Amino acid sequence: MIAKQDFIADILPEDCLYGLTLRSGIARGHILSIKVPELPPGYKAVTAADIPGVNYLQCPGRMPCLAYKKVNFIGEPFLLMAGEDQAVLRELLKLIKVEYREEEPFYLDGMKGRDNKRSRVLKRLSFSHGKIKESLKNAYQIVEADYRTAAQEHFYADTQGAVALWDGKSLIVHSSTQDPFALRDNIAGLLALNARRVRVIVPALGCSLDGKLEPSFMLSGHAALLSYATAKPVKMIYSREEDILCTCKSPASCITHRTAMDQEGNTLGMQVKITLDAGAYQLNSAHELLKAALSACGGYNCPNLEVKAQLIRSNRVPAGIFPGFGEAQSFFAVELQAARLAEIAHEDPVQWKRRNLLKRGANLPIRGKIREDTGGLPVLEKVVAVSDFSRKHAAYNALKNRRESIANTRNPLRGIGLAVCLKGIGYQGEEHGDKGCTVKVRLELDRRLIIMTSIVDNELESSKIFKQIAARILNIEPEKITIAPVDTMNIPNSGAACTVRTLTVVFRLLEKCCLAIKKKRLTISLPIEVRNSYKAPEEPGWDLESLKGSPYREYSWGATVLELEIDPVTLQPNCRGIWLAIDSGSIVDLLTEKLAVRMVKRMVIRALGYTASAQHEPADLLHILCPEERFAVPGLLNLPAIEIHFIGQGEARGIGDLPFSGVAPAYSAAVSQATGYYIDQMPLSPEIIQQYMEH
Amino acid sequence: MKISFLVNKSPITINSSPARRLVDILRIDLGLTGAKEGCGEGRCGSCVVLMNGNLVNSCLIPAFKLPDSEIVTIESYAQSKEYADLKQALDDAGAFPCGFCSSGIMMVAGNLLAENSSPTAAEIREALSGNICCCGDYDSIIEGIRGVTIKPQSRRYGKTR
């Protein structure tokens, strides 16, 4: 897909001003005063007081568009300025004097595991089944451990931006966003306008990795406010540094597992405590908490289970939607715990998983039913076979046992890790994200076909597949098929672009539209326009309060093996191979195998990047981050060989972000084996491995 | 200051602050938005152009270096047959889901292929070590670049290996 296409940074209207943002330098406190110097003509400053409508964005959770007096994280915006020249703007911003009254911030303090007393619990969630207390009492032994993941950065290629044009009556916003309609509604609220007066156009987007949702609402809101105030077009593009400073991260997590085991090494019960850090504002974290809680015991059969999950508020950048979405955090913890349990039971990890994974047709308490044609074993067996896991694992274990310590070893330290994850597809709770998702297709007089949807999902190469689907059904050459530019004036609302929805809902709707056109073409003259919307079932399939029903329509499974070696001198892990077996139905009905493999490989590479890149504590952010950490995406050198196998049958389900759930625990398990230490945190670095060595 | 230099073989004269970066001059003043800014510090390779025959990161070139220099951007390279062959091979391999890094990578790949008509995978990796694909699409990119070498070479490139 190489074409001369305009990303948000390439859009530059005539007579356009630039906009810059002044951000809080403290993590928590109050702004006492802001002294803006006299501004040269053509330069204008805007604060919360100038917002005509409501000063919040709905993501759906709320956050202020501009902080008014209270600030809650380093980098929270509170003043905007527009002007002709960016260099002048930067100098002017430096001249603004801000007086703060600073208060003690609170954090998850993730790496130490204790949350600061003053942290606030935003939400609690718990469920249990069976008799956990008894199983703990009757246990032969209890295995307890804490697992931690840090907040992570998205690293999409194109930094976020917005260009807003207010003409006195209505507003056009070009925005790098994955959800143009939600953005439109937010801006309408901000400017006290009817939604019809706001038009959102989405230019070319990089692989957004779910990073261009909440922050896009805020950034576009800022550009809109400046344009409104100056009556001129205003363009705002974040530099990479600013993007890293202020856009949403994944929620940091701290998860404690207590597993009761009997003398034979069987798991009697699991008690799991989950804490997720929502950051300064709760945006989508409640849903992430739910997903984390539902994945707490992973893909395993657990007769007695208790899950207690809490979402806390801290003074860091708000957490947003992120690949993994709560599940990755849970799988990290449960898969590492499973590795530990297998070792304590003196059992080969594959054998342990064979015994404990949910089988076909299993009834999951709380989580519904596993379909008859799926289960954890097929992906496990496949990945173990293609990676030669058992033999290598035994061999590396032997090496580890012969070693005295890694301090004096000369040879590379080898390890191989295994993780099996499942992904719930099609959430059936009341807050149904797919509700109202609509696709429109139009066959013109000249037989050109136009596909209209708000979804552009480069992850999935969606535009290519839309054309393939339409070409196949309607027998039209792909050259005659156009995807309409994403413009809220012309296209229907298909919801936010996210891989699962695109695959399982949007493709289906497109198919229906094309089939309808095919039928109508026989009797009706051109042009023909058809629209189809997703019909959510009348009754939600799941009730959060009573836990009745099934939270998901179905499940997909993914098993990951990751092999690495650690340089004994530098303690640098080097990944040698990654194998992934996926059961998501016959995905190759919808995507060609080549495309599906490509897509998953890309996700694996990014997931690999996440194993090494961390978000630092807020105060450290711009000062200590070494240049690489500011842009920590794997480059070409040192990439491992990656093998993807699809083994599913039946109707295609989503893959979602399975790779993001599997790679991190497999990586950590491999490092654990290679070093002989129980690794319990992510991301990892040679220094962290050194710390394990010393304790 | 007034700066005169060649861009894609055309003489250009602009009025620019000496500290303005080439990436901004190209993208904003000259409307050549093929080069992108991904990091602003020479790490991601999205802004790569040719300067006096050498690949450089245009985000690290201040205007005062430009007088009498010759800049070639993707817009010029995209007119060539070599580009068309490379693009076809990359499309066949399914490369570039989003395309943001594509102009930087194609500048580097084009330069590599002009010097070495059938590079090994290792040579391709080395040449592209300064280009980051945030989509993680490296396998397709390498496949595409190698794919172009399998096609029969035009006489211009001389013998194949």
Next chain:
Amino acid sequence: MAKPGDLLRVLRPKSVNGLLRLYAKNPDAIIFAGGTERATREKLASVSAESKMVIYLGKVEELYRIRRSQRYLEIGSCLPISRIVSIGRHILPEALSTALRSIANPAVRNLGTLGGNICAAMPNNDSLAPLYAIDGQLELRSVSGSRWMPISRFSPGAGETVLKKGEILFRIRIPLEEWDYQCFRKVSGSHICSHSLLNFCGLARFSKGILEAVRLALGGLNNTVFRSLELESRLEGKTLPLSEKEVESLLAGADELLEPLTDSNFSPAYSRATGLRLLRWFIENIHRENR
């Protein structure tokens, strides 16, 4: 309104004498060569805001020369790294060549200069450990004349140099000695980083199982590149392979001399432990290289 940067004066001397005269008259000017350190938007903005003058070295031909004699290779301070690597392909000491080829990425190496890498004086800069190991020498010039010094005297601390006002690094002299074993290793922060946070250069010459000469330099650990003549002389004359006791004694000696920076990107504990592991690894490998 005058924009920042409009007031920036850029001088482009065409000869080294012209350059030195200009620099003597304007000692607060910022010297600009490759620009890979200084040309990010923020740095250019602060140059524009604070200093009113830049002296750009791009036209000073003498700074781009590379010259070889029997015993030395002399490299002008403004020659881009990629040019040094390609011209010096068969001449440069292998460890230095490896180090230069590992700097950043190809496009940055087309711009960055050896002079810039040295004058930035960050002890983890890749060219420094090899230059310390091979006893590189630097020629500094000003209107008052020229002086040579070993590279080990050039930087008293991280980011600092002994350059006087009006003085530039003119060229780098590299002794062309024969070494039986040369190595350069770079340590970065993660599997996705190529940024060097620690590096090591080791050189060895041996004959008939005796270690005749050895050089050990660690960059990125201490305030400046670490090299100890005392430790090296302890090893010279020893029979290979060294006994475990000899290795331990050497490492203990090194341990005392290492003072890891506390404000670098690596933890001091990791830096120290890795530095010692690098030394041990090198010494044990000489033994393997020695057939």
